[in-house]
Amino acid sequence: MKVLKFGGSSVARPERILGIVDILKDYYASGDHFTVVFSAFGGVTDSLIEMSRLAAAGDDRYGEAFQAFADRHQEAITALLPEGALRKETSTKMRKSHDVLKNLLYGIFLVREASPRTMDYVLSFGERSSSYIISQVLQQAGIPAEYLDARKIIRTDKTFGSAKVNFDKSYEQIRDYYAEHSKVQVVTGFVASAKGGLTTTLGRGGSDYTASLIAAGLKADAIEIWTDVSGVLTADPRRVKKAFTIPRLTYAEAMEMSHFGAKVIYPPTLMPALHSRIPLYIKNTFDPSFPGTKVSEESSSEDEAAVRGISSINNVALLTLSGSGLFGVPGISARLFGALAQKSVNIILITQGSSEHAISFAVQPSDSDLAKKAVEEAFAYEIDRGVVNAVKMERDLSVVAIIGENMRYQPGVSGRLFQALGKNGINAVAIAQGSSELNVSVVIPKEDENKALNALHEAFFLSDYKTLHLFIVGVGLIGSTLLEQIRNQNDYLRSKLGMEVKVVGMANSRKMIFDEEGLELDTNWKDQLMTKGDDADLAVFIGRMRDLNLSNSIFVDNTANDKIAGYYAGILDESISISTPNKVANSSSYLQYQRLKSIAAKRGVQFHYETNVGAGLPIISTLQDLLDSGDQIRKIEGVLSGSLSFIFNNFDGTRPFHEIVREAKEKGFTEPDPRIDLSGKDVGRKILILARETGISMETEHIELKGFLPEGAMDAPSVDDFFSVLEENTDYFTKLYASAAEEGKVLRMIATLEGEQASVGVQAVGPDNPFHGLSGSDNMVVFTTDRYNERPLVVRGPGAGAEVTAAGVFAEIIKIGKFLS
Template sequence: MNDENSAVLRHAAKNHLAKLAGNIHKFGGSSLATATCIERVMNIIREHCQLNDIIVVSANGTTTNALFHLHQLSLSYAVQQSESLVTGVESEPSKTLREQFNQALRALAGEQKSLIEALLNASTAARLSEQLASDVQVISQQLLANPDRFKNDLLAYGEVWSARLLSALLNESVCPSYMLDAREFLLLADEKASVIDYAESGRAFAALQKRNSLLIVTGYIARNKDNQSCTLGRNGSDYSATIMAALSKARHVTLWTDVDGIYSADPRKVPQARKLHRLPNAVARELGRLGNPVLHAKTLQPLTQHNSHLHVASSFAADISGSEIGHFGHIAKQELAVTELNDLILACSNSFYGDSGQRAVQEFAPICYNLEQGYLLIPQRQQKALSQWLASYGNQVSFQPVAMIAVVGHSVATQGDMRARFKKALRQQKVLHFQPASNKHSYIAILAEPCTTELLNTVHTRMTKDAKNIALVVAGVGNIGQRFLTMLPKQLARVTGLDNVHLVALAGRTKALINTDGIDLSNAYQDYQQQAQVCDSTHLLRWLSKHPYDELIVVDITASEAFSNLYHDFFAHGIHVISANKWAASSSTDNYQQLLATAEKNTSLWLGNATVGAGLPINRTIKELLDSGDEITEISGIFSGTLSWLFQYYDGESPFSQLLAQALAEGITEPDPREDLSGRDVQRKLLILARAAGVSLSLQDIECQNLVPESLCDIPLAEFLQRSTELDELFLQHLQRAKAKGCAIRYVARFINKNDKIVAKVSLEQLSEQHAFTQLTPCDNVFQINSQWYQDNALIIRGPGAGRDVTAGGIHADLVAMCQQLNHRQPQVKLPA
């Protein structure tokens, strides 16, 4: 055993996380199919398991199918043998079947031995190979002699071999483990319904447990009261996992399978199926009842009395967030799925009215029923049993082959709009009945014809077209952030593209309010003030990387360079960003290009219209021009609302320092006015627009005129304000020189790209009184774009370039644009090769 790996798991068992030990992990047959698959499972165990956890296993790969095939051969051989007994001579068909049986058994044994030898060291492999040979001998002797009586014992070998191999491999290379055959403790109270005797099973299990070791348990098998082997049905290992959770009171069960979650339809049939990240227990049970290919009807039954969460994840992509089933709030309750079943029978009889109908429902648990109209909908396999049951009443019954399609969601059958949409989607079909399930979590249509893949896709599209859940995280809860939150409820109510947007987190500098089930919009900021917890970037990233939504958008309304440094992690996790924060878009060229590349690689969207011009659509306009084939040759304008206000009002009649003090008092400048007068903010904005125009520039490439004399740059703020009169003569001279030419002074940003020569600068310019840049309302921004299409008559965008309302409005415009793009995205279903 590897001491280092063992030490890691031993340490995990002692730390805080070990208090949650006793989780269940189930690995399906496809997850254990080959040596490569098993090695992948070993890595998952190292990463996700702790000592005292329980691992439930299925048979490796197609082993169960092979065992069923052996049983079929043995039955055929038994028939031939009975005929041979009459003649006293073994017939040729009998000899052929016996040889086929022996060949199939040798092939199965060879596959198992290959796994053993590929994964284990020589001594351990020899021991397991010896045990395998002994098992094969028992099968050879018992199955041909007693095919029916030995059937369940035969089928149990698949799980026994799988558990034995995994336990041996763990002991060799990871940590202490031991294997339990579920038949040693798992007792069925009702074999027909596979109901567990939890009291007796719990006592037997407790006596067999060992501490500080991983337990490997066989799935799929149990024993009855006569101590005979029983199976829990195909896919019964999932049921075994949740049974083990009930016995051990585990808080979490993870089903590691070959798909990365539960989908809104079978992804093998519906390419546009989307992952259901979180499902309420009741909805999941209904999906399993109605034939979901991942969830099975019995799987969730053991969890109904326990506060356990069920996870479905892919062993082929363990880093991808799967689906979770448990107790959730309103976001999870909005999830919708569409499922279908063919090979059904619509049974109609007078016996299905009243009390006798209730007895039929209890006996056969139909898919749906209507005791007022006298029908039950059942699988075809139940037809014979139902006929025999009805014979005792002497009533006639009619059977009609049918199919069904259903929409499944929390209380969906009570939602009139959903029922109407479902009926509209099926208006071209011959529907015999529409029937709500008794639990109201599905609305079922009984079809006279089989449900085709085309119909399933059509109904899925129409029912789930607005079902995508988009989560919103707002970082920055200052003036603009608060205004954004105030506007949010009205925006969500009136803009169609925002139907399924949910505010799930508010983050400030040192604390955050995170609610996976959604934050009440009517009281969001107040809840943040009262309930926010200390939260650093590591904590926030950990939560964001595991978010349970179709899409997640971070709205950055901070002015923090440190927060902008998180964008790489956001994009790496496929998270989208809306920026009012200028730092990332004006960072170094290398960093900016890396951000774009990471976002593109992970299909993350990044919008930042509010980084320049508040709510004015300058970034968006540049993008639209480029996307339509235009070439931009010049961008110029007044990009600072503060400098716009100062120079629009400065006429030389009053000292510049007096005007600056007024602007500071009215909150028009930054707390330190030198931030505005330095031109650095305008320089960054010009860089952002130049990059948006497709030109690779850095901040150093843009010449910047600082309007603060060097003698005033590095002194304390209080001293600067006291000495601000030193600015008066400087600015008066600028103004007088301009007036002498019939001009005004304005602080202008210019980017020119002509004949592959680039000029970029921000500076104080003298402009005619008739120039577009001088005819502004104070605080306005103006942007002038010259391009191939706009050469002689430039495109001008003008309006307020600062303010809570316009900036928050600009961010909301980006939110609408981003959600429209996300809602039109096709989901990418991840299936194993």
């Protein structure tokens, strides 16, 4: 014998019921002996509650709600049964039943009250209607089916709304009834009866409970719970998109999953199955061939995953009783929990430190004020004496739990849990773990629940596969190149590094767009941004990134905008890592530079800016490696501007200086106003950043800029006027070049840091100098250190261009991803 149960979503529409008929035909054809339990049609229970509420409030609109209820069932009969005697019989039976409901509702309307006892009777019409109609449909399909009102076989007490089952009496009646009926019984879920024939209901998950009770009474071979998902999943699929089906669970694991919010299984359902050792299967009505989840007493083997699932309770309040008066005093816990029990307050989670100084417990928010009052009354004497503090209450919290019997066999599970939470900036308010090590529960801020579920799911089920969520501001030349590199490399990242990069948000100066599932990075993304994006608003963009609160979030700033840099502190403080070529933040005040580094360290996130100096060259990381390994920096010299490198590498006496500068501008190597480059200010910002990385608290004004331009160049009213000044001073630049050439030297704009002195200026260097052989737009940095003294360490390569800069940012994104792993 098998007991099958189909939920409300499975019978929500006539076409779904026909799908169930097909499933049951296969069972019948294979010779399986089975009975089947049905919930009310999807949404019907809610409509019955609503019409009762309206009637009790004296609102005659209850009649409209009732008529919709009656019409829905008559329409189902018409859709499911062909015209004839069976349809007529079914329709007549339903009309009579619904007339009783109509009169009952009118009575509620007259007395303006719907007691729990009355409500149980009202709600029973949902299951009684659906089960009777489906029993007739099964007969029409050739299955010898018979309608069974569960009130005949399941006995309870008179706790209306959630009645307590009399197991011995119920099992006896189940056995007796089935001994006399050989047809396929189609049973009403959820409903039962008390002494005197009063209708009762079994509470949340009652139809599943009905199936389990019948199975236990009949010593069935299996229970099958058919629903709209493919078994018990590793996490809630509405919150964790990558959740997948757990093939098998023990009763204990399933119980824990259900306690912590997994709605596929309800705890009462498991108890009869557990006591009778009946395996329970969770299957999908809409994918009947999928095996689903098996719940049984079979223990997981030690080589299986330690964590079987992750679940959560969405909204709890945490109360804490603390004080010196608790230490070493026997009976404190008994008084505390006794006071709560007297007020019928259910406790979700309990945690107490070994110091006995505090006991924390989580309750439903609706019970929090009552719980606080009850505990403070119980400890009023100690509170008045000042040895126990007033109860502390924290709201807007959630409980997240990892569950699995194998956790006891595998060390490091808790460490992985807290590492995943910590790297995503999620604070653990309280922690609880039983000695059985069946679950580890963590109380966290409610706003972080989704983020925590996804971070933990990746840590335990996708540990070889991680998703990075990018928010990119600036999709011009560098940004668009970065997007292309991500698109071209994502397959490699998935297969070789177990990493997927999703661009969740992007913005330029005019538009911004978001997609939590990841924006498509095909060639059409620019059109998508401009046609479907909202008007750009930096504050809104940052706020949306914060509110999405996605795990493994990274903010990428590809601009040179000082306003965006002003948001860095807040972004890091939200535990979001940053990668940026924008030099503004790190070259502003030393206090701000230190603040950003401090926040990143405090929040445990990454702040990367390698491309601030030398585009994609590993200059900052090389310097950090030298310092971290204990080397001492004696001098840093560098050609740190690709545009200036291009200009001076091409200034070989064959062409006037102004022509070379104009070419550099036309190629996009310089800023729109080349004076920004030629003044040395940009190079000054770069040597400033390197100085700060060595630990020197230097400010911009401490850098000596040795100007080389002729008088009037920097003060020219416009860029065109500036070029006119250069052209007028052609002889000046020719002499500058000739003077160096006479000594066999070339001109280079070199930044120097020695001790705590920094300068930027044009120098003439000979063949023995490493900068002499520079070509193109290459950058070069020379580190002279205690270890690299006689032969300094040189880093050289392209120091400008969208490809190398974007590649540098991309490398930092991957580095952040590895840190988060």
